[in-house]
Amino acid sequence: MSSSNVPTYKRILLKISGEVLMGEQGFGIDMNTVKAVAEEVAEVAGMGVELCLVIGGGNIFRGLSKAAVGMERSSADYMGMLATVMNALAMQNALEKLGVSTRVQSAIQMNAVCEPFVHRRAQRHLEKGRVVIFAAGLGAPYFTTDTAAALRAAEMRCDALFKGTSVDGVYTADPKKDATATRYESLDYMEVLSKDLRVMDASAVSLMRENGIPIVVFSIREPGGLRKVITGQGVHTVISGQA
Ligand code: UDP
Numbered sequence: 001m002s003s004s005n006v007p008t009y010k011r012i013l014l015k016i017s018g019e020v021l022m023g024e025q026g027f028g029i030d031m032n033t034v035k036a037v038a039e040e041v042a043e044v045a046g047m048g049v050e051l052c053l054v055i056g057g058g059n060i061f062r063g064l065s066k067a068a069v070g071m072e073r074s075s076a077d078y079m080g081m082l083a084t085v086m087n088a089l090a091m092q093n094a095l096e097k098l099g100v101s102t103r104v105q106s107a108i109q110m111n112a113v114c115e116p117f118v119h120r121r122a123q124r125h126l127e128k129g130r131v132v133i134f135a136a137g138l139g140a141p142y143f144t145t146d147t148a149a150a151l152r153a154a155e156m157r158c159d160a161l162f163k164g165t166s167v168d169g170v171y172t173a174d175p176k177k178d179a180t181a182t183r184y185e186s187l188d189y190m191e192v193l194s195k196d197l198r199v200m201d202a203s204a205v206s207l208m209r210e211n212g213i214p215i216v217v218f219s220i221r222e223p224g225g226l227r228k229v230i231t232g233q234g235v236h237t238v239i240s241g242q243a
Helices: 031-045 073-097 119-127 145-155 189-194 202-211 225-230
Strands: 011-016 050-055 102-106 131-135 160-165 186-188 215-219 236-240
Touching (some): 011 145, 031 225, 050 145, 073 131, 119 131, 131 145, 145 160, 145 202, 160 225, 189 202, 189 236, 215 225
Parallel strands (some): 011 160, 102 131
Antiparallel strands (some): 215 236
């Protein structure tokens, strides 16, 4: 194997926002996009990288969205958590079609659908080469799947938290709105917080800072992007304590 194909990280947690899964649609799950993301994951799993996945639910329901106006916050948030379970099942299906062994573990028990979250069991799945998809966020309202991703990354002792978005890194401003925006190669956790760069929730960034886990922001839409970034190539931004 050439050095450019050697993964930089042994175990990662990949966070994908629900919005990525809706593709060009304005809502819901676009199965072609799910398949494309699954292919990215399968390629890296095939290289021996241990993978945990956390998928958001924003493509279906968000606790703080207009669709939830008038609802009690907790109930709306539980609906959001259920949305993440739907996305997790769609991703599990797509991965298994590609021959990748997976398990879904939910923070809210639903035995007929998937396993409950059990740390040691998740650990064992990873050691056996299974991709573990963590669903239902933290199982508690007033949180987001970014925070859930950070907590699971720390808990599962991941070497990095990969945030797959539709943009290829962290920019000085929104590159879709501001043509002068430039991308950061690297950033310090504190810079992300003080400049309020909004790449992830502040609580997620703080948790990664406390645990010294780098956050790697890249575009999940680019074919082969995950493989490139995990082998130290491709366009991305690394957030760590060493910027
Ligand atoms: N959610 C929650 N607790 C969690 C994770 C998620 O209450 O631990 C709810 C919350 O309402 C959130 C929704 O689930 O808006 C979907 O998650 P998120 O907004 O993080 O999804 P993404 O933006 O990544 O698609």
